[in-house]
Amino acid sequence: MQPINANFGRTVSWFAGLIAVVIAILLPLGYFTLEHQNQAAALGAEAEINARLATQVINANPEMWRFQQLKLGEFLSRRPRHGQPEIRRIFDDREGLIAESVDAVASPLLFKSVEILDSGIRVGYIEIGRSIRPLIFETAGIFTFSLVLGGAIFFILRTLPLRVLSWAFIDNSRFLAELNVANIQLEESNTTLTEQAAELTRSKEEVERRYQELQILGKIIETVLGSLDRKLVLEHILDQAMVVGSFDLGNIRLFDSGGDTLEVAVNRGYRYPENVLNHRGISRTTQKEYSRFGHRIFKEACFEENVQTSKGLRTLKKEGVESFIEVPVRVEDQVLGIIQLASRAPRKFKHHEVSLLETIGNHMGIAVQKTQLYEETLRQASALENASKLQADFSAMIAHDLRSPLMTIKGIAALMADVTFGSITQEQKKWLLKIEENGDSLVDLVSDFLDVSKLESGYIDVRREVTDLSALMGKSIETYRILASGKNISIKESIDPSLPSIHGDPRRLDQVLSNLISNAIKFTGQNGEVEVGAARADTSLVKVWVRDNGEGIPADELGQIFQKYRQGGNVKNSSHKGTGLGLVICKMIVEAHGGKIWVESEPTKGSTFCFSLPLV
Numbered sequence: 001m002q003p004i005n006a007n008f009g010r011t012v013s014w015f016a017g018l019i020a021v022v023i024a025i026l027l028p029l030g031y032f033t034l035e036h037q038n039q040a041a042a043l044g045a046e047a048e049i050n051a052r053l054a055t056q057v058i059n060a061n062p063e064m065w066r067f068q069q070l071k072l073g074e075f076l077s078r079r080p081r082h083g084q085p086e087i088r089r090i091f092d093d094r095e096g097l098i099a100e101s102v103d104a105v106a107s108p109l110l111f112k113s114v115e116i117l118d119s120g121i122r123v124g125y126i127e128i129g130r131s132i133r134p135l136i137f138e139t140a141g142i143f144t145f146s147l148v149l150g151g152a153i154f155f156i157l158r159t160l161p162l163r164v165l166s167w168a169f170i171d172n173s174r175f176l177a178e179l180n181v182a183n184i185q186l187e188e189s190n191t192t193l194t195e196q197a198a199e200l201t202r203s204k205e206e207v208e209r210r211y212q213e214l215q216i217l218g219k220i221i222e223t224v225l226g227s228l229d230r231k232l233v234l235e236h237i238l239d240q241a242m243v244v245g246s247f248d249l250g251n252i253r254l255f256d257s258g259g260d261t262l263e264v265a266v267n268r269g270y271r272y273p274e275n276v277l278n279h280r281g282i283s284r285t286t287q288k289e290y291s292r293f294g295h296r297i298f299k300e301a302c303f304e305e306n307v308q309t310s311k312g313l314r315t316l317k318k319e320g321v322e323s324f325i326e327v328p329v330r331v332e333d334q335v336l337g338i339i340q341l342a343s344r345a346p347r348k349f350k351h352h353e354v355s356l357l358e359t360i361g362n363h364m365g366i367a368v369q370k371t372q373l374y375e376e377t378l379r380q381a382s383a384l385e386n387a388s389k390l391q392a393d394f395s396a397m398i399a400h401d402l403r404s405p406l407m408t409i410k411g412i413a414a415l416m417a418d419v420t421f422g423s424i425t426q427e428q429k430k431w432l433l434k435i436e437e438n439g440d441s442l443v444d445l446v447s448d449f450l451d452v453s454k455l456e457s458g459y460i461d462v463r464r465e466v467t468d469l470s471a472l473m474g475k476s477i478e479t480y481r482i483l484a485s486g487k488n489i490s491i492k493e494s495i496d497p498s499l500p501s502i503h504g505d506p507r508r509l510d511q512v513l514s515n516l517i518s519n520a521i522k523f524t525g526q527n528g529e530v531e532v533g534a535a536r537a538d539t540s541l542v543k544v545w546v547r548d549n550g551e552g553i554p555a556d557e558l559g560q561i562f563q564k565y566r567q568g569g570n571v572k573n574s575s576h577k578g579t580g581l582g583l584v585i586c587k588m589i590v591e592a593h594g595g596k597i598w599v600e601s602e603p604t605k606g607s608t609f610c611f612s613l614p615l616v
Contacts, residue, residue: 017154047128054116112127233371327341336368495533515585555602555603
């Protein structure tokens with residue numbers, strides 16, 4: 001423990017005395033200042049109130065107010081209830097005393113004055129004064145108290161053990177040393193934080209850059225998925241690629257249909273576009289020998305950051321280009337062309353930028369391949385449509401050529417059966433009628449074959465118009481009532497009266513209904529019943545059914561009933577043999593309307609043919 005230093009003791013004494021003097025002076029001075037300000041503010045507020053009241057008196061008689069000393073003196077004699085003596089005076093604008101109310105007030109005094117206005121014009125002022133002697137006495141008391149307090153503080157600070165103060169200074173020195181170390185550590189932390197902030201800024205910039213790149217790629221993918229117009233897609237992708245690096249001009253070259261020469265598909269920003277359009281690219285046959293800037297152009301991106309001093313590139317030099325990059329348009333290992341982008345200002349190509357442009361080249365390759373496939377599909381569809389039309393025309397010709405001789409054979413057989421060419425035996429007549437019957441079957445078969453051929457080829461479109469299904473079904477039922485009555489078969493109607501109209505082809509739908517109703521009548525025994533009904537299946541479908549109580553269809557034949565030339569066992573064994581195409585035609589017509597057809601049947605319990613149609 002070190003001895004107390006005399007200089008340090010004197011310093012402590014001076015410090016204690018300085019604190020005592022400051023307290024002895026500042027405490028009364030501060031009290032006087034604050035209280036003086038408070039009294040001045042209160043006096044100013046009272047003067048303002050009295051000035052307004054005096055203004056009202058003056059405004060009541062603006063010409064003669066100076067001569068109303070008695071009234072103004074009475075006004076000034078009014079005092080608030082604080083009980084302090086005051087001096088109140090009213091002066092005109094020439095400093096002439098108009099009225100006053102004076103109490104016995106000891107000096108020194110505190111005065112406040114406020115202007116008196118008449119219609120906004122100063123006509124005089126009111127002055128109020130009070131004594132501040134009580135404040136001086138109070139301040140003297142405070143001064144006495146501050147002297148006592150300062151002496152006590154001096155005594156305490158002077159008589160405190162200087163040794164303790166010395167220890168405090170030693171501890172303070174130690175604290176300052178530790179504080180210095182902390183400051184050094186803080187500076188190191190600030191340096192680290194600065195570095196981290198810089199890294200965070202770089203990360204933020206990287207995230208923003210990646211976000212912009214993803215936005216651009218998203219727009220490109222949206223274009224690739226949303227359009228089949230090759231030129232439109234390529235123009236949009238080229239525009240996005242130019243935005244990536246703020247390029248001034250660019251073009252896309254694709255291999256021609258022969259896959260031999262690169263040709264310009266789209267271009268942007270050229271001052272002399274005829275130069276780039278007349279410049280034919282490298283032949284695919286010389287790809288292996290062709291290189292630019294030391295890179296294989298068809299394998300990876302290559303660029304030149306100083307075009308004007310490089311060899312070749314005359315077209316770009318004419319355009320004033322300084323920086324240039326070339327990226328392949330590819331799908332996996334298949335190269336379809338190249339993207340060329342250039343800037344008229346010097347620049348450096350960063351790795352991430354080159355990588356993004358290569359990604360754009362890959363997306364562009366998908367777009368090009370997609371549009372090529374679409375164009376090829378259109379060509380094939382056009383060829384297929386022409387082939388279908390030719391097939392339909394050929395089928396019509398064959399059907400016409402077949403029906404003519406069949407009708408001739410049928411007519412001759414009918415004439416011979418009617419003994420037109422002489423008498424015949426019953427056996428001969430039987431076979432002639434058989435020829436006529438088979439002729440009818442062959443004519444029906446050729447007609448159905450022609451109808452199926454037309455429907456399959458799509459050569460005949462299904463017309464769409466508003467169709468009253470209830471009326472259409474009623475008409476078909478009435479058509480077959482005579483045929484049904486000949487077999488003592490009743491036709492029951494179960495049509496919902498609120499059935500809505502549909503959009504369809506009335507002629508084709510009548511063909512379906514006629515086929516199903518006639519089949520039901522054919523394969524229903526004497527005194528049987530056929531039910532024809534329709535109702536809404538749900539909010540979007542209408543269900544139509546034709547039910548009979550005939551022999552029904554075996555379960556193993558239900559899956560074949562709508563196939564070509566397939567007939568159920570009850571049909572094969574029936575005297576009403578058909579062509580095997582009627583239900584096929586029904587199925588095609590229903591499906592062409594966007595509907596579905598099916599059959600529900602049990603042997604000996606009859607069959608129910610149903611089909612559904614969409615309301616729209």
